[in-house]
Amino acid sequence: MSRIAESELIINSRGAVYHLDLRPEELADTVVTVGDPDRVAEFSKYFDTIEVKRQHREFVSHTGMVGGKRLTVLSSGIGPDNIDIVMNELDALVNIDFETREIRPSLKALNIIRVGTSGSLQADIPVDSFVASTHGLGLDNLLNFYRPEETDEETQLLHSFVTHVQMQGLSTPYITGASPSLLKRFVTDFHQGITVTCPGFYGPQGRVLRLGVRNPQLIDRLTDFSFGQHRITNFEMETSAIFGLGKLLGHHCLAVNAIVANRIVKEFTKDGKAAVERLIVTFLETFKNNF
Ligand code: R1P
Numbered sequence: 157m158s159r160i161a162e163s164e165l166i167i168n169s170r171g172a173v174y175h176l177d178l179r180p181e182e183l184a185d186t187v188v189t190v191g192d193p194d195r196v197a198e199f200s201k202y203f204d205t206i207e208v209k210r211q212h213r214e215f216v217s218h219t220g221m222v223g224g225k226r227l228t229v230l231s232s233g234i235g236p237d238n239i240d241i242v243m244n245e246l247d248a249l250v251n252i253d254f255e256t257r258e259i260r261p262s263l264k265a266l267n268i269i270r271v272g273t274s275g276s277l278q279a280d281i282p283v284d285s286f287v288a289s290t291h292g293l294g295l296d297n298l299l300n301f302y303r304p305e306e307t308d309e310e311t312q313l314l315h316s317f318v319t320h321v322q323m324q325g326l327s328t329p330y331i332t333g334a335s336p337s338l339l340k341r342f343v344t345d346f347h348q349g350i351t352v353t354c355p356g357f358y359g360p361q362g363r364v365l366r367l368g369v370r371n372p373q374l375i376d377r378l379t380d381f382s383f384g385q386h387r388i389t390n391f392e393m394e395t396s397a398i399f400g401l402g403k404l405l406g407h408h409c410l411a412v413n414a415i416v417a418n419r420i421v422k423e424f425t426k427d428g429k430a431a432v433e434r435l436i437v438t439f440l441e442t443f444k445n446n447f
């Protein structure tokens with residue numbers, strides 16, 4: 157086994173990984189990621205006990221017990237670039253020995269579940285409803301720096317997507333499925349479909365304020381894209397990166413999102429905090445009963 161150098165895997169004076177500031181023993185085997193750092197406490201207020209609270213930059217983490225099970229909730233901040241840090245550091249915490257700096261001979265698979273907010277791309281998926289992602293389709297380019305692995309069906313879907321949505325010159329998309337075993341636990345109360353992940357909130361999601369966009373048809377083309385029984389339900393800014401890196405690293409990943417904007421009927425939720433609260437409670441019920 158080769159030793160990973162200090163410049164590649166950075167461990168601080170507390171023995172914790174650089175950005176997340178977590179030590180291996182401070183992480184549970186199931187990790188919820190949320191974008192908003194304030195959402196971590198909205199989760200952990202339901203914990204029976206909290207054993208770890210850390211914060212470094214936008215990465216706030218609480219680990220504790222809920223319903224007799226150990227859970228870590230971690231904020232990622234916004235966007236796929238942060239997910240590159242989150243996924244690599246979570247994996248290092250369980251699969252690299254921080255003493256020897258070598259990859260462990262036997263690898264651990266974490267459950268990594270994003271609980272976020274998102275924009276709907278379908279008129280029949282209203283604000284305040286929930287979506288569980290069957291796939292993460294990335295327009296953000298992160299996975300192209302690694303070596304994406306696609307099934308034949310995923311390659312065909314991407315080919316059809318690039319042609320239909322006219323992505324040429326904008327992005328080289330990638331797609332990864334959710335963990336089937338996690339996805340099947342989130343059926344009741346959830347719409348399901350493909351989640352598109354964008355490298356921005358405005359132009360990359362077709363929002364026009366003062367700047368024009370390169371592909372004015374983007375929203376329409378995402379909405380009416382279909383491949384077999386698959387359709388695009390929603391978009392946001394993290395899922396594809398979690399699914400893509402999670403699959404390459406061998407973790408089980410899922411994303412569940414509360415819809416706060418419907419881009420087709422042009423509505424924004426009147427109470428996003430309440431929608432997120434309901435999603436947290438729904439998630440925790442499933443976690444307590446089915447994990
Ligand atoms: C944009 O407002 C942010 O909200 C969504 C997007 O993915 C992006 O991070 O998710 P979170 O509410 O989890 O941050």
Ligand code: URA
Nearest residue numbers: 273274275392393417
């Ligand atoms: N998050 C996004 O990224 N887009 C939306 O429209 C709403 C939430």
